[in-house]
Amino acid sequence: MQNINVVNIDPNEYKNTADGAMNEARRQLEVCNACRYCESFCSVFPAVNRERAFSEATITQLANLCHNCRGCHYACQYTAPHDFGINIPKVLAEVRQNSWQENATPGFMARAFHRSGAALSVAVVVGFAVLLWLINQLPQSLNSGTGEGFYAFLSHNAMITIFIPAFLLPILAIAISVRRYWRNVGGTALQLSDIKAALASAGKMRNLAGGSGEGCNFEDEDRFSNARRWYHQATMSGFLLCFAATSAGTLMHYLFDMQAPYSLFTLPKMVGLSGGILLCIGTLGLGYLKLQADPDLADRRVWGGEMGFIILLFLVSSTGLALYLLAASPWLAELLALHLGSVLAFFVLMPFSKMVHGFYRLAALLREQQLQQSR
Known part of the structure; x- marks a missing residue:
C-alpha cells in the first residue's frame, strides 16, 4: 500500500455547490487512489485506480460511471469518524447531479x-x-x-x-x-x-x-x-x-x-x-x-x-x-x-x-x- 499524504479537511465544511463538490471529490479520490483497498469491492473502481490525476472532466466521467452501489464505503477504513472522512458514494452523487443540472x-x-x-x-x-x-x-x-x-x-x-x-x-x-x-x-x-x-x-x-x-x-x-x-x-x-x-x-x-x-x-x-x-x-x-x-x-x-x-x-x-x-x-x-x-x-x-x-x-x-x- 502506498503512503497516504493528504491535507486533512473536514468533509462537512465544503459547500454543497458544483465547485465545492468537485474539489471534495478530487480530495477523496486522491485518498482512494493512494489506498486502492476497495478495488475489488466495486466493478467500476478500477477506473478510479487507473487515473494518476483527477481533472474535472475525469471526475464527472467517474461520477456518471458510478452506480452508487456503496460497496466501497462499507469496505473503507477511512470513513467517518476517521479524519479523512471518505464518503465516495455521496460526493460522486453530488457531482453526478450537478452534471445533469448544468447540462440540462x-x-x-x-x-x-x-x-x-x-x-x-x-x-x-x-x-x-x-x-x-x-x-x-x-x-x-x-x-x-x-x-x-x-x-x-x-x-x-x-x-x-x-x-x-x-x-x-x-x-x-x-x-x-x-x-x-x-x-x-x-x-x-x-x-x-x-x-x-x-x-x-x-x-x-x-x-x-x-x-x-x-x-x-x-x-x-x-x-x-x-x-x-x-x-x-x-x-x-x-x-x-x-x-x-x-x-x-x-x-x-x-x-x-x-x-x-x-x-x-x-x-x-x-x-x-x-x-x-x-x-x-x-x-x-x-x-x-x-x-x-x-x-x-x-x-x-x-x-x-x-x-x-x-x-x-x-x-x-x-x-x-x-x-x-x-x-x-x-x-x-x-x-x-x-x-x-x-x-x-x-x-x-x-x-x-x-x-x-x-x-x-x-x-x-x-x-x-x-x-x-x-x-
Whole structure:
C-alpha cells in the first residue's frame, strides 16, 4: 500500500455547490487512489485506480460511471469518524447531479425537479389529467372524439397534436444535454466495438453486480444483494416493452389501417401488458429500496426528484394496466385522462428527471470503453 499524504479537511465544511463538490471529490479520490483497498469491492473502481490525476472532466466521467452501489464505503477504513472522512458514494452523487443540472436545457427546470420532484410530478400529472378531461367535455365539433376505444374520448388528431411535440421536444432537449456532457468528458468519435460493449454492459446491468458479482450493498451494509439490479432490469425492460407496444400500435394504425382498440392476443396488447407489469414491479421495488437505503450516502438535495421519477413511471404503468382491467367501468373517461396525463407529464418532465441518467450512464460506459482502448 502506498503512503497516504493528504491535507486533512473536514468533509462537512465544503459547500454543497458544483465547485465545492468537485474539489471534495478530487480530495477523496486522491485518498482512494493512494489506498486502492476497495478495488475489488466495486466493478467500476478500477477506473478510479487507473487515473494518476483527477481533472474535472475525469471526475464527472467517474461520477456518471458510478452506480452508487456503496460497496466501497462499507469496505473503507477511512470513513467517518476517521479524519479523512471518505464518503465516495455521496460526493460522486453530488457531482453526478450537478452534471445533469448544468447540462440540462433549461437548467432551472432540472434544479426545480431535483429539489421537489415528487410534489411537482403529482401536480403536473393532476394538471394534465384535468386538462385532458376538460378537452373530452368539449362539443363534438371541437373534439370530434367519435371513434372507438381511446378515440371515443379524445380524437386521434387531438392525441397526435398533443403528444408528438410533447415527446419529440424533450428528446431533443436530452440530446443537447448528453452532447454537452460528451464534450465535457472528452468523448471522441465512436467505434462500433465501443457501442456494442457499452450496450451489453448496460443491458446486463453488469456494474450493479458489484466487484464480486454477488450484488451491491445499497440497502444493507452487511449483505450483498442483486435486488437493485433486478428491479433496475425490470424497470428498463418494462419501459422498453411499453415503448415497443406504442410503436407497434402506431405502425398497425398507419401502415395496416388496424385501429385501436386491440384484442388481447395482438402485439401491442401482449407486449404492453407485459411491459406494464414489469414496470410496476420495478418501480415499486426501487422505491422500497430507496426508502431503506442510508440517505447519508446519497445527495440529499435530490431525494424528492428521484422519488418523483419513480412515481411518474409507476403512475404511467399502473394507470395503463387499470385501463385494461376497468375497460367497462363508468369511470373510464376519468381513468383515461389520468393515464394520458401521467404519460404527458412523464414526457414533458423527462429532460429534467432522473430519466436522463440512463442516457448519461450509457454515454459514460461508451467513454469508458474508449478510455480502456487508449490505455
